[in-house]
Amino acid sequence: MESSGGRAEGSARGPRVLVVGSGIAGLGAAQRLCRHPAFRQLRVLEATARAGGRIRSERGFGGVVELGAHWIHGPSQGNPVFQLAAKYQLLREKDLSEENQLIETGGHVGLPSVSYASSGVSVSRELVVEMASLFYGLIDQTREFLHTADAPVPSVGEYLKKEIRQRAAGWTEDEESRKLKLAVLNSFFNVECCVSGTHSMDLVALVPFGEYTVLPGLDCTFPGGYQGLTNHIMASLPEDVIVFNKPVKTIHWNGSFQEALSLGETFPVLVECEDGACFPAHHVIVTVPLGFLKEHLDTFFEPPLPTEKAEAIRKMGFGTNNKIFLEFEEPFWEPDCQYIQVVWEDTSPLEDVASELRHVWFKKLIGFLVLPSFESVHVLCGFIAGLESEFMETLSDEDVLLSLTQVLRRVTGNAQLPAPRSVLRSRWHSAPYTRGSYSYVAVGSTGDDIDQLAQPLPTDGAEAQLQILFAGEATHRTFYSTTHGALLSGWREADRLIALRDPQAQLLGPWL
Numbered sequence: 001m002e003s004s005g006g007r008a009e010g011s012a013r014g015p016r017v018l019v020v021g022s023g024i025a026g027l028g029a030a031q032r033l034c035r036h037p038a039f040r041q042l043r044v045l046e047a048t049a050r051a052g053g054r055i056r057s058e059r060g061f062g063g064v065v066e067l068g069a070h071w072i073h074g075p076s077q078g079n080p081v082f083q084l085a086a087k088y089q090l091l092r093e094k095d096l097s098e099e100n101q102l103i104e105t106g107g108h109v110g111l112p113s114v115s116y117a118s119s120g121v122s123v124s125r126e127l128v129v130e131m132a133s134l135f136y137g138l139i140d141q142t143r144e145f146l147h148t149a150d151a152p153v154p155s156v157g158e159y160l161k162k163e164i165r166q167r168a169a170g171w172t173e174d175e176e177s178r179k180l181k182l183a184v185l186n187s188f189f190n191v192e193c194c195v196s197g198t199h200s201m202d203l204v205a206l207v208p209f210g211e212y213t214v215l216p217g218l219d220c221t222f223p224g225g226y227q228g229l230t231n232h233i234m235a236s237l238p239e240d241v242i243v244f245n246k247p248v249k250t251i252h253w254n255g256s257f258q259e260a261l262s263l264g265e266t267f268p269v270l271v272e273c274e275d276g277a278c279f280p281a282h283h284v285i286v287t288v289p290l291g292f293l294k295e296h297l298d299t300f301f302e303p304p305l306p307t308e309k310a311e312a313i314r315k316m317g318f319g320t321n322n323k324i325f326l327e328f329e330e331p332f333w334e335p336d337c338q339y340i341q342v343v344w345e346d347t348s349p350l351e352d353v354a355s356e357l358r359h360v361w362f363k364k365l366i367g368f369l370v371l372p373s374f375e376s377v378h379v380l381c382g383f384i385a386g387l388e389s390e391f392m393e394t395l396s397d398e399d400v401l402l403s404l405t406q407v408l409r410r411v412t413g414n415a416q417l418p419a420p421r422s423v424l425r426s427r428w429h430s431a432p433y434t435r436g437s438y439s440y441v442a443v444g445s446t447g448d449d450i451d452q453l454a455q456p457l458p459t460d461g462a463e464a465q466l467q468i469l470f471a472g473e474a475t476h477r478t479f480y481s482t483t484h485g486a487l488l489s490g491w492r493e494a495d496r497l498i499a500l501r502d503p504q505a506q507l508l509g510p511w512l
């Protein structure tokens, strides 16, 4: 494989562009490129049999369940997912209202409707509100460390614990009440692990934590399923642009590749698939999840990535958050209940207890959201993050159902509580083309690593330019882990290519 040198021009039909991955980043990039006349030779290679990636809505329980993305975070004018969903008429009236768009949540999960403790009693609302305000007050305080050189501790978790330890020293209640307060706080730590997609807040870097940007608007859902959005984008692409069941094995770059049918033309990149198929290209936009990149770093690029980019990929955080849906014959919760919190009284964020996962995995579950949209079907959706979540993936449906039935009987104090009728869950860590849920800025890394990952290759302008471009949620410095971050990153890379090939082009503007 010779190095081509100089800029690859492409044929009269324009450059050949491949997009790897058909999640919202890949689809967004493809849609943007397809609207430009210079990009008529475009293909999207998708490893699985479906588009959408971590946006995955399935029919279930007489309605739609979201196995991946659940909410539009910050549905307001600055959110392109909100804008597109509104354009495609996928949202409820109330979620489109000015009023909804103006609500500032600070990115915090709402208060539970009820908090059940492991001894079978409910925790008082007053105590839960007091601990929620302490916890989220501290989370807000972490923003103070953005861009500071002298953070007191490396991680968000250590900072929260240090502050909580200090406050707890001043608590005057009896031992049992103090323990209950810590147990409630532990449940909020578990929630934050789900939000950050991490095993422990001790793994999340303190200084860059405040760089994640929360948009205004009360989070909303898609009544017909999140996947309606990616289906709409897909439908706007020319037929056959997406090639399904085509996992990419290795991206050969900085080369000079020929194709039997296109005489004399050379391409700087060759994308080799697991089934042996090869696609030469001028440009490749890689949108595979960070979890996949981490696992296949040594073989996915040939020559290997420059050291700084490979290091950034190794250092960045990518963890697991899963959902467990339970279907009940009859609800055991009140009609207005939206969120059931579960508090394990023997847990505290200030103590690490090493126990075998199979005995304790379910204690990481934050509790359950009550899904509202199912009329005669009663469904709870549990969230669980970290190693416990990955362990849960290895269990059978029967085991999960049995464990959670026992948990619910225990916390409600009702030993006769009927078992759920069925269970459905996500398994994002086992998914070979995802290997987890979403990215976070891990201890030892910063926002600069996100920008490093987003840098196209080669960095040296002497070779053919923009051979490999990088998009996907993990490449967005302030909106990582979200669908809008992913979509914006796809548009960003499409615009980068358009600017290279057509410097006079009027880019479409940030949104539509």
Ligand SMILES: Cc1cc2nc3c(=O)[nH]c(=O)nc-3n(C[C@H](O)[C@H](O)[C@H](O)COP(=O)(O)OP(=O)(O)OC[C@H]3O[C@@H](n4cnc5c(N)ncnc54)[C@H](O)[C@@H]3O)c2cc1C
Binding pocket: 020, 021, 022, 023, 024, 025, 026, 045, 046, 047, 048, 050, 051, 052, 053, 054, 055, 067, 068, 069, 070, 071, 072, 073, 246, 247, 248, 249, 287, 288, 289, 292, 321, 322, 323, 426, 428, 433, 434, 436, 437, 438, 471, 472, 473, 474, 480, 481, 482, 483, 484, 486
């Ligand atoms: C449980 C869960 C809950 C979430 N909740 C929310 C939420 O409420 N709100 C929110 O905004 N975000 C949420 N997210 C995050 C959001 O889903 C993602 O940030 C976003 O969908 C990522 O889009 P993407 O295009 O970057 O990646 P993906 O959607 O993962 O797309 C990447 C695509 O690349 C394909 N691929 C991988 N390897 C290869 C290969 N070798 N060859 C070819 N194709 C390959 C994959 O199959 C996939 O289709 C959640 C995610 C999860 C898992």
